[in-house]
Structures are given as C-alpha cells and as structure tokens.
Amino acid sequence: MNEVPPPTPAPAPKFATLQEALTAHGAPLDDAIVAALDKYAQIVWEMNQSLNLTRHTDYDKFVARDVLDSLALAGQLKPGDEILDLGSGGGVPGVIIAILRPDVQVSLCDSVTKKAKALEEIVHRAGLSIPVYHARAEDLLEDFRYHAIVCRAVAPLKKLLTWLAPHWASFDQLLAIKGGKWVEERNEARHFGLLNDLQLRKEVEYTTPGNDHPSVVLKIWPAGRKEP
Numbered sequence: 001m002n003e004v005p006p007p008t009p010a011p012a013p014k015f016a017t018l019q020e021a022l023t024a025h026g027a028p029l030d031d032a033i034v035a036a037l038d039k040y041a042q043i044v045w046e047m048n049q050s051l052n053l054t055r056h057t058d059y060d061k062f063v064a065r066d067v068l069d070s071l072a073l074a075g076q077l078k079p080g081d082e083i084l085d086l087g088s089g090g091g092v093p094g095v096i097i098a099i100l101r102p103d104v105q106v107s108l109c110d111s112v113t114k115k116a117k118a119l120e121e122i123v124h125r126a127g128l129s130i131p132v133y134h135a136r137a138e139d140l141l142e143d144f145r146y147h148a149i150v151c152r153a154v155a156p157l158k159k160l161l162t163w164l165a166p167h168w169a170s171f172d173q174l175l176a177i178k179g180g181k182w183v184e185e186r187n188e189a190r191h192f193g194l195l196n197d198l199q200l201r202k203e204v205e206y207t208t209p210g211n212d213h214p215s216v217v218l219k220i221w222p223a224g225r226k227e228p
C-alpha cells in the first residue's frame, strides 16, 4: 500500500507582530493605534471562519491590502469631518480610519444584511463607537449629511457616480480608492456624461506590494462649489 505523505505545514507568517509588518511597509504607528488595529484584525480573522469578510490571514497582508489603503484615505480628512464608508464589507476602510483618526466621525453602511450584522459585531467587540447602517448609501443620503463619502472596492466609477448623482446636496466630496484601472473607469464615467458637472483629481498615488499598478485616491466634488 502507498504511504500517504504527511500534510505540508502552513508557511510561518512573515511577521510576528503587527508593528513589525507596519514598519516593514514603511508605516510604523503609535502603540495604542497598533493595539486597536490588532484587535480589529483578530476579530475579523475569527469571524472569517464562518463569514466571508476578508481573504487575508496574516499581518503582512492586512497591512499591504487594508491598512495602506486606509492610511492613504485618512490623510485626506480634516479634524471633525463626518464621513460615510459606502459598502464597508468587513470594515475597510471605515473601521480602520476610525482607529487611525479618532478626530473624524465615521459611519459605516452595507446593503447586505449579513455584512451589516457582522459590522455591528466587529464594532461592538472592538469597543468602538461607530454607527452601522444596514442600508444602501444612496438611501442614507436622503436623511443624513456628510463631509465625505469614502469607499473601496464597491463599484466602478460609472456606477458609483450614477448612484450618487441625485445626492450631491448631502455630501461635499467622494474619496474613492481605485486600482490600476482608474483611468479607464474615469473615461467611461466621462463618456456617459457623469463627470460633466464634477471635478476629479488624483490626490494620492501609492504602490502596494503585489500590485503592478499603483493605487490612487480620487477626489470628486461638484464643479460649481469651493473645493472641499
């Protein structure tokens, strides 16, 4: 009878601590912030065993995929800003921004019940005070006003701008994290006239490990208004 080979052990994680991973990625942070981010990551990883919230399972990927994007967005916010994370999923970028920038008031929303419930649990277990709405962002904008809508990996610009078009009175700017295809997305939105009355500027460009193309933070605001 053939012998069954023993299972290959999982490779050891690249970094033993979150601070080590942050430092290796050029983004060391204060110990209190690192502790809060670590708590969030542990909660998401634990909940991920039964829910599909993230595909990362170690500090290296958490920093490379989620923290670097959230830091890029967080750098665009002013003290006191009230922001809505459109389509938070497992809490990126909203929960991470709330930890990085306690001077900013973050709200989260997700249109899918399972995701909104998971977000409520994450926020509760992480000891954070962040409103979570089980709703489409467009519907929330009927009742609430924000300085900025932030979002990552929710929809192409054409879709986002179509959803948000009737609601510009309810927010000052859209700050969207986009990957290498952002120029195509912008051109498509332009082609459909969705940028006719808006200004769009690439505010930040940065590279993340494992991605051939840089990521960007796009800032979009109404053309007739003072730049936020």
Ligand SMILES: C[S@@+](CC[C@H](N)C(=O)[O-])C[C@H]1O[C@@H](n2cnc3c(N)ncnc32)[C@H](O)[C@@H]1O
Pocket: 086, 087, 088, 089, 090, 091, 092, 093, 109, 110, 111, 112, 115, 135, 136, 137, 138, 151, 152, 153, 154, 163
């Ligand atoms: C691919 S996930 C991305 C989650 C997270 N932003 C991230 O980057 O990891 C997109 C999420 O947006 C939610 N979503 C899509 N359209 C939405 C809308 N109009 N309002 C609120 N949530 C929405 C989906 O339910 C899903 O959880």
